[in-house]
Amino acid sequence: MTSYDPALFLGTAWYYARYRLPYPAEVFALLIRTFALDGRGCLLDLGAGTGEVAVPLSTHVEQVVAVEPDAEMIVEGEARARSAGAGNIRWEHAAAEEFSGRPAxxxxxxxxxALHWMDKPRVLTRVHELLEPGGGVAVFSGGSLWTGRAAWQSAAVRVIQRYLGEARRAGRGEFPQSTGSYAELLMNHGFVGPQTHFVVQPIEWSIDQILGYLYSTSFASRRLFGARVGSFEDELRHRLLNLDATGTFTEEQILEVVVAWKPS
Incomplete structure (x- = not known):
């Protein structure tokens, strides 16, 4: 996407802050170790959401600039930061493509x-300019319920499709298809030494948690169902309980973290 669609996550922030899974501690340990974070320097977090990266890393840098285009997400992110006592985060209401900071x-x-929502060449070119020589970049990616292979995930997607259509929704359009690896993309934009790490996160869901997660997404936000939201919830519960009467569902989510550096 070349410009941010304000409808993309409209109405999802409350659910996002409460039902999106936190990144595993292993991910932050990896970044702290890889980039030798020691409380100095400034972190730029693009597509910051409700502070899922900015808040945990705030204790390992001097300052965080969290850039997020959705104003409702920022409200939730500021609340998360206050709750954590993270007073060194500055929130910027802007799309990643539009953020203007001091070079290096x-x-x-x-x-x-979040990179899949962005104009990747434009953003990565700008990131290269904004990083100090030898500075690092980390890009996360992972699956979602829509692409999951478990029987309960497939059942949930079929229910969503009955109400919202076959295509995966994304704001006013459809979900953008990814092309190429992030490691290759980073090298093509001047970064060196890319490393790809995989972190496996076992997850156990209740049906209420599944619904909350869905309402945090661009493809199944609560507002998309309109007056049919009650029917959707009833049908989803019925389908899932037919699969497992306990109402508990598991998966192993794999998070990919690609790190690279701007040459010194």
């Missing part, structure tokens, strides 16, 4: 499962 001002840039 940042020690590390993170993009947590």
């Amino acid at each position: 001002a940042f020690r590390i840039t993170t993009v947590g499962t």
Whole structure:
């Protein structure tokens, strides 16, 4: 996408802050170790959401600039930061493509499962300019319920499709198809030494948690169902309980973290 669609996550922020799974501690340990974070320097977090990356890493840098285009997400992110006592985060209401910062001002840039929404060449060119020499970038990616292979995930997607259509929704359009690896993309934009890490996260869901997660997404936000939301919830519960009467569902989510550096 070349410009941010304000309908993309409209009405999802409350659910996003409460039902999106936190990144595993292993991910942050990896970044702290890889980039030798020691409380100094400034972190730029693009597509910051409700602070899923910015808040946990705030204790390992001097300052965080969290850039997020959705105003409702920022409200939730600020609340998360206050609750955590993270007073060194500055929130910027802007799309990643539009953020203007001082060149070579940042020690590390993170993009947590958000680069697929962005104009990748434009954003990565800008990230390269904003990083100090030798600075690092970390890009996260992972699956979603829509692409999951478990029987309960497939059943949930079929229910969503009955109400919203076959295509995976994304704001006013459809979900953008990914092309190429992030490691290759980073190298093509001047970064060196890319490393790809995989973190496996076992997850156990209740039906209420599944619904909350769905309402945090662009493809099944609550507003998309309109007056049929009650029928959707009833049908989803019925389908899932037919699969497992306990109402508990499991998966192993694999998070990919690609790190690379701007040459010194």
